[in-house]
Amino acid sequence: MTAVFAFLGRNTLGFFRYLSGIYDLSAKAAYWTFVAPFKGRYVKWGSAIHQMVVAGVDSIPIVSLISLFIGIVLGLQGAYQLAKFGATYFVTALVGVSMTRELGPLITAIVVAGRSGSAFAAELGTMKVSEEIDALEAMGLDSVRYLVVPKYLAMLVMMPCLTLISDLSGILGGAAFEIAQLGKTFSMCLSATQDALAMHDITTGLIKSLVFGLIITKIGCYEGFSVRGGAEGVGKATTSSVVVSIFLIILADVVFTAIFYFTSS
Amino acid sequence: MPSDFEGPMIRVSDLVTHYGDRRILNHVNLDFPTGETMVILGGSGTGKSTLLRHIMRLESPTSGQILIRGHDICPMSEDQFNQIRRKIGMLFQSAALFNSMTIEENVALPLRELTQLEDSTIRIMTRIKLDLVGLNGFENYMPSQLSGGMKKRAGLARALAMDPEILLFDEPSAGLDPITAAGIDSLILKLKLAFRMTIVVVTHELASAFMIADRITVMDRGEVIATGTPEEIRNSQHPRVLQFLNRIPEGDQVDAQEYLRSLTEN
Numbered sequence: 359m360t361a362v363f364a365f366l367g368r369n370t371l372g373f374f375r376y377l378s379g380i381y382d383l384s385a386k387a388a389y390w391t392f393v394a395p396f397k398g399r400y401v402k403w404g405s406a407i408h409q410m411v412v413a414g415v416d417s418i419p420i421v422s423l424i425s426l427f428i429g430i431v432l433g434l435q436g437a438y439q440l441a442k443f444g445a446t447y448f449v450t451a452l453v454g455v456s457m458t459r460e461l462g463p464l465i466t467a468i469v470v471a472g473r474s475g476s477a478f479a480a481e482l483g484t485m486k487v488s489e490e491i492d493a494l495e496a497m498g499l500d501s502v503r504y505l506v507v508p509k510y511l512a513m514l515v516m517m518p519c520l521t522l523i524s525d526l527s528g529i530l531g532g533a534a535f536e537i538a539q540l541g542k543t544f545s546m547c548l549s550a551t552q553d554a555l556a557m558h559d560i561t562t563g564l565i566k567s568l569v570f571g572l573i574i575t576k577i578g579c580y581e582g583f584s585v586r587g588g589a590e591g592v593g594k595a596t597t598s599s600v601v602v603s604i605f606l607i608i609l610a611d612v613v614f615t616a617i618f619y620f621t622s623s
Numbered sequence: 624m625p626s627d628f629e630g631p632m633i634r635v636s637d638l639v640t641h642y643g644d645r646r647i648l649n650h651v652n653l654d655f656p657t658g659e660t661m662v663i664l665g666g667s668g669t670g671k672s673t674l675l676r677h678i679m680r681l682e683s684p685t686s687g688q689i690l691i692r693g694h695d696i697c698p699m700s701e702d703q704f705n706q707i708r709r710k711i712g713m714l715f716q717s718a719a720l721f722n723s724m725t726i727e728e729n730v731a732l733p734l735r736e737l738t739q740l741e742d743s744t745i746r747i748m749t750r751i752k753l754d755l756v757g758l759n760g761f762e763n764y765m766p767s768q769l770s771g772g773m774k775k776r777a778g779l780a781r782a783l784a785m786d787p788e789i790l791l792f793d794e795p796s797a798g799l800d801p802i803t804a805a806g807i808d809s810l811i812l813k814l815k816l817a818f819r820m821t822i823v824v825v826t827h828e829l830a831s832a833f834m835i836a837d838r839i840t841v842m843d844r845g846e847v848i849a850t851g852t853p854e855e856i857r858n859s860q861h862p863r864v865l866q867f868l869n870r871i872p873e874g875d876q877v878d879a880q881e882y883l884r885s886l887t888e889n
Contacts, residue, residue: 489719493781496679496713497733498705 380580383502387510387579390503399503406508413474413509414516418523421469425524428461429453429531436532437540446540450547451554453532458559459618462525464611467570470513470520471603475578478509479599482582483592491583506579510572517571518564525563562618569614570607577603630693632657632789632821633678638687640673640845647673648684649845660815660822662832664856664867665842671825672716674842675793678823679713680704691789709737712782713791718774720766720781726753727762730781737785752780756810772803779810790814792824796831804831811835829868833857841867 395401436452482505485491494501533547581599585591633655640648647670655661663671676682677689680696688695691707699707720729731749734740740748753759756776766774775795782790795811796804808831815822815835826832832839833853840850843863849856856864865871 488722489715489717490721492676492679492681493713493715493719493721495681496708496711496715497737497785498708499733499736500701 376580379584380576383506383580383583384576386500386502387506390500390507391510394503401511402504402508405504406511409508409512410516413470413477413512414520417470417473417516417520420473421466421520421524422527424469425457425462425465425527426531426534428465429457429528429533430535432456432461432528433532433535437535446536447550449536449540450532450542450550454529454551454554455559457528457532458525458555458563460563460611460615462528463521463563463566463570464607465528466517466520466524466567467574467607468604470517470571471574471578471607472600474513475574475603476596476600478575478578479581479585479595480592482579483585483595486583486585487588487592501583506575509579510575513571513575514568517567521563521567522560525560558622562614566611566614569610573606573610574603577606630657631655632692633823634688634690634693635674635678636688636690638674638677638689639685640670640677640682641685647845648677651687651842651845651847653840653847653850655821655823656838657821658819659837660811660824660835662824662826662836662839663842664827664829664832664839666827666867669842670845671842672793675713675791675823675825678789679711679791680708709785710787711789711791712785712787714775714778714782714793714795716794716797718766718771718778720774720777722766725763725765726758726769726777726780729766729777730784733781733784748784749780752783753777755783755814756780770803772799772806775799775807776810779807783814788820790820790822792822792826794826795824796826796828804828808834829870843867 390399391401432453433449436449437446440446440448440452482491485505491501491505494504529551533542533544533551536542536547537544578599581595581602585595631654635651635653635655638648638651639646651670651674653674663674665671673682677684678691680689684697689697691711694707696704696707720726721732724732727746727749730752731745734745734748738745750759750762753762756779758773758776758780761769761773761777766777769777792811795807799807811822811824812835814820822835824832824835836853838851839853839856841848841856841859841861841864849859849861849864851859857868859865859868
């Protein structure tokens with residue numbers, strides 16, 4: 359019995375320690391992003407732009423390709439169901455709405471978590487193991503300011519951009535299927551999408567993508583900083599950064615989708 | 624910092640540190656006289672590197688004080704300590720060069736970020752520091768292109784970038800062949816003669832310790848067991864010091880009964 363309590367207690371403590379670690383890191387990052395620039399300590403825009411290229415621009419091919427496939431799959435599955443009612447006209451609407459509200463942000467976040475979140479954890483973890491982070495601190499240079507803030511900024515800028523690209527390629531994928539199989543024309547698809555989509559479909563997706571971007575950066579950087587002991591630690595941190603951030607992304611997705619659902623009706 | 628400060632540059636008093644439940648440093652008291660080279664000797668896991676990390680405030684102690692020029696650094700705010708930190712250079716065990724930057728950028732980083740100097744001035748100062756450690760001509764190499772000894776030299780050039788008054792070395796000869804290690808030692812001697820810095824070297828290399836030290840401190844299991852001039856340490860009668868200096872392995876003082884009990888207990 360005591361063993362059960364000890365197990366529960368240890369894990370609960372560990373969980374709260376994890377939360378407080380993430381809170382500390384976020385508070386420091388927010389300070390260096392929003393407060394410190396007013397005290398003359400500017401954000402490192404050079405490395406922020408570098409991160410935007412690495413985490414954002416370089417993700418465009420894979421994000422758009424996967425979204426294109428998801429769009430085609432949505433079209434296929436939608437047509438399979440809607441054909442029973444002779445309502446294949448609505449396939450376009452189905453693809454458009456599900457991409458912008460849900461799948462665009464989600465697919466983007468999962469790809470970026472796998473690509474960049476893990477890279478953040480590996481980069482910071484390696485720097486931690488090779489004493490580079492200590493060396494920064496020893497020079498009086500704040501590691502959060504130099505290493506974390508540029509990643510935050512890059513993600514906050516690039517996640518909405520990538521999500522828009524994903525929305526667009528998903529819709530194009532759906533349209534490609536409809537043109538090939540359902541005998542529609544491109545302009546029919548275009549106008550049907552325009553009819554189906556409302557502005558808030560796109561904005562709610564973009565709000566989600568910002569939240570997902572924050573989650574990916576927080577978890578990736580926190581896991582990187584908490585690496586202990588050698589290459590094995592870096593590997594573990596990389597893996598758990600991906601697992602934890604995908605879990606949190608889907609959790610946040612549930613919460614935000616529920617909020618949007620209940621506030622819009 | 625006032626330059627007319629009398630007394631030891633660094634004073635460690637009653638320092639106690641734990642990693643989790645394990646006690647790493649046990650009431651350490653130590654003075655580092657201004658302008659002298661102090662070598663901290665001891666086996667692996669005796670807390671000597673931990674002591675060094677405390678002086679750089681990379682770890683915080685459970686209790687005790689670390690005074691640098693008479694100011695206790697533990698309760699200081701980050702901004703206050705940054706003023707002191709600029710006058711301390713540290714060479715890490717793995718050299719800790721930033722792998723994404725060239726050697727020149729590594730050495731120039733503290734100057735770029737912490738001073739208002741012109742780029743051309745920074746370039747000249749960087750070249751001077753690299754020249755000092757014998758790395759003239761390697762400015763545009765990446766750290767991964769350098770050998771272990773050269774990385775240490777480049778790390779030293781970076782530690783010297785801000786013209787520190789205190790220089791800390793964590794295992795400067797670790798992982799180097801004897802010739803390269805001797806090269807690093809003679810570099811430390813050269814710096815000591817040229818700049819009158821207060822130097823702290825953590826090592827377990829006996830030869831190098833006796834070559835560069837003005838004073839030697841021997842640590843064992845988180846405690847200072849002897850401190851004095853190299854001559855005093857050589858003549859010390861402390862059993863653990865003798866064991867360390869004469870390289871006698873840890874005895875297998877295992878009681879047979881005790882050993883059997885340790886196997887059956889869980």
